[in-house]
Amino acid sequence: MSLAAVSRTACRPSSGNLLRRSLHSAARHPAPILLASSHAAVAGSTCPRPSHSHSAPGFYQPQHSAQFHTTTQKASSHAPMSFSDLSTRKKVTINTLRKMYEKGEKITMITAHDFPSGILADQAGIDCILVGDSLAMVGLGMEDTNQISLDDMLHHSRAVARGVRSAFLVADLPMGSYELSPKQALQSSIALVQKGRATSVKIEGGKEIAPTIKAITTMGIPVLAHIGLTPQRQGSLGGFVVQSKTAASASKLLSDALAVQDAGAWGVVLEAVPADVARLVTEALDIPTIGIGAGEGTSGQVLVQIDMLGNFPTGRFLPKFVKKYADVFEVSKKALVEFKDEVKSGQYPAQEHTYPVKEQEVAEFKKIVEHRKPEIDASKERRRSFD
Ligand SMILES: Nc1nc(=O)c2c([nH]1)NC[C@@H]1CN(c3ccc(C(=O)N[C@@H](CCC(=O)O)C(=O)O)cc3)CN21
Ligand SMILES: CC(C)C(=O)C(=O)O
Incomplete structure (x- = not known):
């Protein structure tokens, strides 16, 4: 279906299609928004966000609009992190993602858990950045993703957002922040947008969470669904185990996918499902699937940044689907050891590191x-x- 056709369909006042407004019409014709926010971030995935006026001049600031992209920041002695960004990449919006999907262009997504990893992903040209609750395990050393709170997520999402200029920012609704009612989920989603400065939220669950997804998207917050292996429910899944290995459970996965699509999700993460199943589900849908451990038949791929960069000590368990593109941990460790040795030997600091x-x-x-x-x-x- 063409973009125009989808848009027409979305605007037709049938109840089913109204639900889909989050993907298209929400971005173009924002619904009245309940937020008393100074930046119209919820409705306006396409709206520019002003940079923070309280930031010191010269600090790296998120500049959420193409119109800001030519502005270079002046270096200041008070700005240890200052640098100029000459990137001209346009802001990725929900419409950009839809166009990629319709053209068959793969969507790239990577997690970021703090300011530097956000800048890195943004500058690498990744389409979507996810502040995933995998943060609990890989970033905060918790035992599982269920230990992390909404406040933790807000803190980290805000940090990531400060480094992101162009990529589409999605933040996870952590366990405990959405299950009680659609109202609770909407409240948490508003917090992730308003305080976490995310553009979209991700929520785990299928059919049972569809009314909640509908409640969030209807208010103009784009939702990315997450089905298959849903780590927050590892207790009932029996651990991190591959899902949908039988025809019957694959059929359940399809039902979940259709339910979240009908509820207005702009896309759906398929985690740890066989490639053939993920491909068939992708073909059955009219929204992008973002795969992780789901083969190459999905509309896009997501990985945990710390995993794919190899920023963890040897011996840690790594899911089968992770490709280690670098060995950041070893590179970093070598640098720290070198620093230690040079300080002990008096080699560091040298003349050029001192003030005359x-x-x-x-x-x-x-x-x-x-x-x-x-x-x-x-x-x-x-x-x-x-x-
Ligand atoms: N570092 C990290 N990366 C991730 O991608 C990730 C997390 N943590 N934590 C939350 C979930 C859990 N993830 C996983 C973990 C393992 C498998 C996996 O391959 N399971 C195998 C073996 C399980 C076992 O040996 O116990 C399976 O066949 O089910 C899948 C997804 C993905 N997510
Ligand atoms: C692995 C991705 C999909 C995720 O949910 C996370 O980072 O928490």
Whole structure:
């Protein structure tokens, strides 16, 4: 179906199609939004977001609109993280993603859990950045994803958002933030958009969560669904086990996919399902599937950044579907060991890492130190008397 056709369908006032407004018409004809937000981020996945006025000049700031992209930030001595970004990549919106899907262009998604990993993914040209609750395990060392709170997610999403200029930012609804009612889920989604500065939210679940997805998308917050292996429900799934290996369970997966599509999700993550099943489900849908451990027949792929960068010690379990594109942990460890050795040996810091001072000032200071010797000795004496 062409974009125009989808859009026409979405605008037709039949109840089923109304649900799909989150994908198309929501971005173009924003529904009245309940948020008293200064930035119209919910309705306006396409609207520019102003950069934070309270930020120090020269700091790296998220610039959420193409019109800002030519602005370079001036370096300042008060801005240790300052650098200019000459990137001209246009902002990825829900419409951009739809166009990619319709053209058959694969959608790329990677997780980011903090400011540097957000900048990295954005500058690499990744289409979508996910503040996933895998953060709990790979970023915070928790035992599973169920330990993380909405507040934790908000804190990290905000940090990632500060580094993201172009990519489409999705944040996870963590366990406990959406199950009680569609109202609770909507409230949490609003927080992820308003405080977490995400554009879209991801929610685990199929048919049973469809009314909740409908409640969120109807209010103009784009939802990415997540079915198959849903890590928040590992307790009832019996662990991180591959899903939909039988025709009957694959049929259940299809039902879940259709239900979240009908509820207005703009896309659906398919996790840990056989490639052949994922391909058939993808073909049955009219929204993109983002696969993780679901083969190459999906509309896009997502990986956990820390996994694919190899930023973890050897010996840690890695799911079969992860391809390690780098060995960041080893590279980083080598650098830290080198620092340690150079400090111990006096090789670091070298002349070029130090601040010069006029000889005459040093000579004068030496005299001052001499003059203040009684004060210095008294302090030394007091310190030693603590032992
Ligand atoms: N670091 C990390 N990367 C991830 O992709 C990830 C997480 N953590 N935590 C949450 C979930 C869990 N994930 C997983 C983990 C393992 C398998 C997996 O391959 N399971 C195998 C073996 C399980 C076992 O040996 O116990 C299976 O055949 O089911 C799949 C998805 C994906 N997600
Ligand atoms: C692995 C992706 C899909 C995820 O849900 C996460 O990072 O939490």
